[in-house]
Amino acid sequence: MIDELANIAKQVLVSMNIQVSGVRLSKDSLHLVNSPLCVVIGLVNKKGEEKGILGFEFSEAFAKYALSCLMPGYNVDMLSEIGLSALLELANMTCGNMLTRISPDAVTTPPTAVFGKNAKMLLNTAPCYRMIFDTPSSSLVVSLSVT
Numbered sequence: 442m443i444d445e446l447a448n449i450a451k452q453v454l455v456s457m458n459i460q461v462s463g464v465r466l467s468k469d470s471l472h473l474v475n476s477p478l479c480v481v482i483g484l485v486n487k488k489g490e491e492k493g494i495l496g497f498e499f500s501e502a503f504a505k506y507a508l509s510c511l512m513p514g515y516n517v518d519m520l521s522e523i524g525l526s527a528l529l530e531l532a533n534m535t536c537g538n539m540l541t542r543i544s545p546d547a548v549t550t551p552p553t554a555v556f557g558k559n560a561k562m563l564l565n566t567a568p569c570y571r572m573i574f575d576t577p578s579s580s581l582v583v584s585l586s587v588t
Contacts, residue, residue, distance in 0.1 A: 443585075446539050447572040450583055453535045454574060458510040463575040472565035472586035474498050477558055478519060480532040483550035484543065484587075491544060493587035494564045497532040502579035504528060525554055535583065543585075 447464050454461050476498035484493040499507075504519035508527060517524040529552045540547055555562060565586040574581045 442542065443570045443572065445542050446570075446585065447574075447583075449539050449542060450535050450572060451574065453531075453538050454576075454581070457507075457531065458513075459507055460577055461574050462577065465573040465575070467571045467573070469569045469571065471563060472496065472567060472569035472584060473561065473563055474582075474584065475561045476582070477501055477560070478504060478528065478554060478556040479562065480529055481553045481555060481564060482532060482536045484540070484547050486544045486547045488546075491547075491587060493543070493567075493585060495532075495536050495539070496564055496582075496584040497528075497535070498582035498584065499528060500579045500581075503576060503581050506576055506578035507531060507581070520556065529554060543587075 443466055447466060451461050451464060472494060474496050478499040480497040482495045484495060508517045508519065508524055511527050519528060533552045536549060567586040567588045569584050569586045572583045
């Protein structure tokens with residue numbers, strides 16, 4: 442399933458003119474994130490039986506690259522109102538496309554941005570699957586944990 446999710450996410454990124462040169466997959470025992478900007482989206486199926494968290498970990502280099510692809514010709518800071526809004530929407534659209542494979546009857550929380558230098562966060566104690574998308578500038582990490 443994680444391969445399919447990575448392919449779906451890659452298609453969304455490419456449709457936004459974000460070049461993806463490679464995709465790597467990994468699994469960790471906990472859902473930890475360590476990036477200057479993490480967009481968190483909660484997932485729950487309508488019966489409430491399965492819950493999960495999607496994390497989108499943006500490095501400063503990737504955020505700058507993504508924003509230049511989303512808004513060519515503009516120099517937008519990732520923590521500006523418009524920059525943050527664009528990155529939240531990128532995460533939201535990627536999540537929406539992935540949701541059809543994860544659980545078609547699931548609902549999501551609105552995307553929430555958590556940012557800070559040297560911040561480390563524990564999003565979930567469940568195992569975490571990571572999809573690392575390599576781009577010309579840096580990497581985007583999309584992580585998923587389900588309980």
